[in-house]
Amino acid sequence: MPTADFEERCRRSFGLQQFMATLGARLVSVHPGEVIIELPFSSHLAQQHGFLHAGAIASILDSACGYAALSLMSEGSAVLSVEYKINLMKPAAGSIFRATGKVLRSGKTLSVCTGTAEANQDGTWSAIAVMQATMIALKEQSALED
Amino acid sequence: MPTADFEERCRRSFGLQQFMATLGARLVSVHPGEVIIELPFSSHLAQQHGFLHAGAIASILDSACGYAALSLMSEGSAVLSVEYKINLMKPAAGSIFRATGKVLRSGKTLSVCTGTAEANQDGTWSAIAVMQATMIALKEQSALED
Amino acid sequence: MPTADFEERCRRSFGLQQFMATLGARLVSVHPGEVIIELPFSSHLAQQHGFLHAGAIASILDSACGYAALSLMSEGSAVLSVEYKINLMKPAAGSIFRATGKVLRSGKTLSVCTGTAEANQDGTWSAIAVMQATMIALKEQSALED
């Protein structure tokens, strides 16, 4: 069950991610178990053919999945990515990109999430990538370093 | 078998990736089937705990795997990532990071690669992430859009 | 677009998989882009705690994804798994298991699929595993051996 301040916790953590600011990503919505992040295209994020770099797509998908997991975690938890897998279904061509992360299983320790990235080209959204991810709830930051 | 200009082809493509310049990544070495990319830590790449964001790690691993695959592809080929999976083994703490991509199987169409990311903290390198990736050789840029 | 005989092609190929017979798996339904396989629990498929072995779950998910992809492929195509990733969300406890494979992207060469495995315990179905997979269409059996 999400805590009363689940949205605030996600937004605070997102605000601390300087890499999200570097990308130009924006936390659009936080619901219990579902988070949406948007990213406008910018040439400084391009790969060799001028499309959005897959690394940028993966980064917002990873964050959307991570915050979706965090939104269901108990008080005092921090979230870290254990692993993820991404399939790139189409070149990332578009003016704006949207990553939606959803929790499939929320456990005391591990959460399993699924994510979908869509591109908006000429007003139409289409799916360009999918992610399957494992997140871990940590009580303290040092816990991963066992 | 790599073409005579395999290194030049990889370096040219890397140079076109504006996202690599945004990250501050550098193509260190290109050998047939093995590519190394380095990335110095910078606060604009940090996640919420001040470590390097996993998205930055994944991006240089993905590129190292992609160029390792490209280094063995035939004349006129372009490379695109089909999918990858990354396990984050430790927080990305360090002053400089190194991604090594190696080809496990080089096929006419698909290549399978493995990547390892290491962090240098106080002069010592240690592995922080591993990747398993599939790359595709394209004759034309439009080929993925079938 | 599926061929007229898409279901027959999937059923014929499934019938040739002796491993599916060894497991006791049954091809329940074949629709364009979606295939369901069922597997009753049997003690000869158990892991060390008496649950269904993850390998059996992965096998029916892989086949469900593969035949979902084949159902949309053109005449004369064979399907092979390029790679897959599975998250095991709960112990596989139940009397019968069901794997549903769906196509997310159907390309001339590569298809991206998602799969969900459910267990029926005391009459209630619940999701126990998810898969994300890449399938390849081959004209000839030897094509993967490039």
Next chain:
Amino acid sequence: MPTADFEERCRRSFGLQQFMATLGARLVSVHPGEVIIELPFSSHLAQQHGFLHAGAIASILDSACGYAALSLMSEGSAVLSVEYKINLMKPAAGSIFRATGKVLRSGKTLSVCTGTAEANQDGTWSAIAVMQATMIALKEQSALED
């Protein structure tokens, strides 16, 4: 650090896996952090083209990775697969197959493993598949059901 009875613990657990007996798999060697499992080809494990089914390959790789992780876990631990990803590099043609699982990171809770499957055809071994997996140490069997 492995316990004194690490090999016995792995062999006892392997012996309880009825699915391994159904496949015909054999636990060849158990060293701290590295386990090898062999599987002779049998037509009851075949896929539609007569090769070994990918599900059988994945099953022995998964078990090899799991027991490699268990070999380093503390007294009283059980091991469960959290997730794995497999790339199938070649058709599984051969008379005998060998899966080697190795631990890349052994943590109190999570272990990261890598696995390689090889096929022996006419006396020569060649790699046919690679796996990257996450394993979890459980104190009690019920721990995953949080």
